[in-house]
Structures are given as C-alpha cells and as structure tokens.
Amino acid sequence: MPTAEEIREAQRVTWAGLSAGWEKWDRVIMDQLGPVSTALIERLGVAEDQHHLDVAAGTGEPGLTIARLAPKGRVVLTDLVGEMLDVAARRATAQGIGNVDTRVCSADDMPFEDGCFDSVSVRFGYMFLPDMAGATAEFARVLRPGGRLCSAVWIRPEENPWTTIVMQAIAAEVPMPSPAKDAPGMYRCATPGQIAALYTAAGLGDVDEWDVPVDLVTATPDEFWQMMSEHVSLAVAALQRVDESGRSRIRDRVVEAAAAFERDGRIHVPGMARCIAGTKH
C-alpha cells in the first residue's frame, strides 16, 4: 500500500499532465458536468456575500460559478496541483471574475482557520485523496456552524458508458488489472452511503445523497475519442500501456462504440454522478 505522500505525488504528476487536456476540452467538460454543479449549488444555499471554499477545484468548478453568484463574497479555489489552478485563474480572468483566490494545498491539510467558510464544495475530488476521512474532518473544521458541505463522486462504471466504452476498448488490447481496494481512482467512491458515512463520522448532520445524470456531448465519434484520450485520468493512464498500433485499434473501437450514441446529429454518451450534502451543527 503506497504512503499518503506517495499517493499525493502520483496525483501531482497525473493532474499536471492532464491540465492541458482539461483546458483544451473546457467547453465540452463544463457542459457535461454542469448539471452536477447546479445540483451542488442548490444545496449550498449561496448568499451574495458567501465565503466559499472549493476543494480539488482543478480548473475552477464549481467555485467560479459560485463566485459569480456571490459578487460581495469571496471564493477560495484549492487544489494539490498548481497547473490545474493556473487554468482556473485563466478561466476566471476570461470570465471577468475577480472575487476568487487560488491556493495550492492538499485537501487533508488546509491552511485555513477553524470555522472561516460558509460553505465547502468538492466536485469529483474525493476519490483521489489519500485520507478521505481525514479530509472530511478538515472540511468540517473550516466550516462555520450551520455551513454546508456538498460533494460529488462517480457511481458505478456500468452507469457511466462515457468511460466504460473507452475502458472496454482498451481491455480488448491489454489486460486491465482491477484497481486495488481503496486505491485512488474514478470509481473508488461508488458504493452508496460511503461518503455520507464519512460526513456523519466527521460530525455533520442533515446528510443526504442523490444521483444526478450527465450527458457528454461531442460533435462526432472522433471528437469523443480525442477528448477522452486527452483528459480522463483512467483512460490516459491505461493508454500509456499500449503502443501506436494498439492505440489506433482502440481508437477504431471507441469511435464505433460512440457512433451508437448518435442523436440529432451529435454524440450523447450518458453517465451518472452522486451528490452528497451535509450541514455542520
């Protein structure tokens, strides 16, 4: 079992490498994940003077959307990886959002005082943290009493064809060992109630979880392949294990599978996320 620092170091390398893909495919990614932000923001109850913390904020969501809703407030975007936050800062500038700060730090050790935020969000970050329970205790620590924590994770692969069609195409080329139990990865938090139990153990109340559908829309099957092979952690890592001719066969399989999801002249590949909300009492 790798140590916490080894996990963080592997995550730093992975996400520094993926940041260019996330910036390139920003519009498609934001459209796909937008419904999850909407669901999280509804439960956060954002006021115009909200002081909000977005953890594992990556390229800036949902933090930048919250900053727009809280023009008299302030949003702090944190992430382990400076390259991802650099993209977030460029997006903030491009959108004319000035009430945000970025801070490189790990979710389980944050340089903030107790009770200094009205709300905390973690969209698709939990599954990469070395110590999910320790991080949840940190989120509870920095929340003021009455403050809300909302996070999102992916549910099981069977309900996320947008990743499984790529993973099945890769598995037809090279053996894909099952990830070690509790190893960081996209589907590590898929078990119902898993994150809710961490909230409860950290002393949060009113804990609730619900599923939110997403739709990955691309112009063509080939565009689907391009974006998946350039920004999805699971796919990018697996593709490093094949040579050029293997990659070309995988591409052909993915393009054929994605074509089956054509609707109204575009490719719509579905998925399902889970949102978890709780309140600090």
Ligand SMILES: C[S@@+](CC[C@H](N)C(=O)[O-])C[C@H]1O[C@@H](n2cnc3c(N)ncnc32)[C@H](O)[C@@H]1O
């Ligand atoms: C899938 S991205 C999510 C980005 C953004 N929240 C979104 O939904 O678009 C996962 C992010 O988790 C970050 N991350 C991984 N390990 C972390 C850690 N220990 N502490 C903070 N962030 C971490 C990665 O750098 C990456 O930016």
